[in-house]
Amino acid sequence: MEMRKVDLRSDTLTLPTENMRKAMAEADVGDDVYGEDPTVRKLEELAAETVGMEAALFVPSGAMANTCALLTHSEHGEEVLFEERAHMFVWECGAFANVAGLAARTIKAKYGVIQPEQLRRAIRGDNVHFAKTTLLCIENTHNNYSGSAWSLTQLKSLSLECKKQGLKLHMDGARLFNAAVANGITAKDFGEHVDSLMFCISKGLSAPVGSLLCGDQSFIEEAYRMRKRLGGAMRQSGIIAAAGVVALNQMVDRLADDHAKADRLVKGLIELDGIAVEKPPISTNILKVDFSELGWTSEKIVCAWKNNGILCNPRPPYGARLVTHRHIQDDDVDYVLARTKEMVQ
Ligand SMILES: Cc1ncc(COP(=O)(O)O)c(C=O)c1O
Numbered sequence: 001m002e003m004r005k006v007d008l009r010s011d012t013l014t015l016p017t018e019n020m021r022k023a024m025a026e027a028d029v030g031d032d033v034y035g036e037d038p039t040v041r042k043l044e045e046l047a048a049e050t051v052g053m054e055a056a057l058f059v060p061s062g063a064m065a066n067t068c069a070l071l072t073h074s075e076h077g078e079e080v081l082f083e084e085r086a087h088m089f090v091w092e093c094g095a096f097a098n099v100a101g102l103a104a105r106t107i108k109a110k111y112g113v114i115q116p117e118q119l120r121r122a123i124r125g126d127n128v129h130f131a132k133t134t135l136l137c138i139e140n141t142h143n144n145y146s147g148s149a150w151s152l153t154q155l156k157s158l159s160l161e162c163k164k165q166g167l168k169l170h171m172d173g174a175r176l177f178n179a180a181v182a183n184g185i186t187a188k189d190f191g192e193h194v195d196s197l198m199f200c201i202s203k204g205l206s207a208p209v210g211s212l213l214c215g216d217q218s219f220i221e222e223a224y225r226m227r228k229r230l231g232g233a234m235r236q237s238g239i240i241a242a243a244g245v246v247a248l249n250q251m252v253d254r255l256a257d258d259h260a261k262a263d264r265l266v267k268g269l270i271e272l273d274g275i276a277v278e279k280p281p282i283s284t285n286i287l288k289v290d291f292s293e294l295g296w297t298s299e300k301i302v303c304a305w306k307n308n309g310i311l312c313n314p315r316p317p318y319g320a321r322l323v324t325h326r327h328i329q330d331d332d333v334d335y336v337l338a339r340t341k342e343m344v345q
Contacts, residue, residue: 001338006328006335007327008312008323013327015208015327016208020206020246024239027238032233032237033233033234033235037237039242040237040238040241042245043056047248050188050248051187051197054220055219059212062174062202065200066137066172070100070170072223076100077131078102078103078133078135079132080104081122081133081135082107082136082137083108084107085144086138111142112144113148113154115157119136119162123165135167137169137172138172139171147283147284147285148280149178149183149284150282170198177205178259179284181259182284204255205248205255206251208240255285258328261324261328261333262286265322274293288320288321289319289321291344292317297316298316298319305340309339310339
């Protein structure tokens with residue numbers, strides 16, 4: 001079998017489509033700090049409408065959108081709750097603490113889906129010794145639980161519990177559209193049950209840059225100030241926003257293809273002796289593959305696959321993460337399965 005390159009490190013590797021490049025080249029732009037970029041307005045309005053919220057703010061990255069949300073919802077010294085493996089808690093340089101000045105506690109939840117009962121148990125009564133808990137952040141899909149998506153029922157019941165407990169609810173929806181497509185619902189269905197959410201256009205949707213923070217009008221007005229504080233105000237950002245408009249209009253439904261390819265990978269890999277694959281109840285485009293039965297470390301897996309032209313990210317001690325995306329074709333999946341079979345035999 002001829003050697004090929006199959007890059008499964010991340011869906012952030014997707015390149016802009018021809019339609020995006022054309023839209024970027026032709027974008028009507030102005031200085032967005034003066035509020036004069038019509039393409040940024042168009043993207044923000046489209047984003048708000050798509051998730052069924054009053055307003056949206058275009059920011060350079062998912063991490064900045066999340067940090068703006070923390071700064072807007074919470075006061076310095078308050079406490080925020082995260083799922084134990086959440087991106088916002090583990091992978092964003094501790095911004096909740098060193099930028100937003102918040103204390104944090106975590107909840108360990110199966111496949112990243114926090115149950116109302118777990119939230120009830122995590123809430124401590126009003127006590128002068130404790131930081132005040134004011135916000136819960138959830139992740140949908142959950143990156144570090146094999147792209148596990150929440151069901152609408154799960155979100156609804158947690159959202160109700162947050163209201164009972166007087167907590168705001170923010171959703172890190174970096175891959176919100178994967179979650180919606182996997183559930184056969186729209187992003188709006190999710191948007192109805194949270195106080196704010198962010199989604200990235202730079203992941204499976206294939207735009208080159210950016211994320212949208214969404215919420216009600218007053219939340220977004222304050223978040224606008226926080227974006228400025230973080231140095232995220234941009235000028236002729238309509239150039240990149242133009243790709244975002246294409247992403248939302250043209251790239252959502254095709255995420256189902258990425259899920260189908262991930263599913264084929266799962267089915268093929270679990271056939272191989274010694275390999276286990278984590279399979280969340282609602283799966284999307286991320287797989288965590290485990291080689292512990294073979295005693296292969298993450299380093300060894302990454303290296304063995306790399307020698308076969310297959311790129312992935314390590315998930316120590318014995319795992320690796322594979323992510324399907326627009327540049328992965330069916331014959332790439334066949335190739336990975338065939339090469340992996342040879343590798344472990
Ligand atoms: C779940 C989740 N949230 C937030 C982010 C941050 O996005 P960005 O890389 O655009 O800052 C990522 C990035 O991979 C992510 O997977």
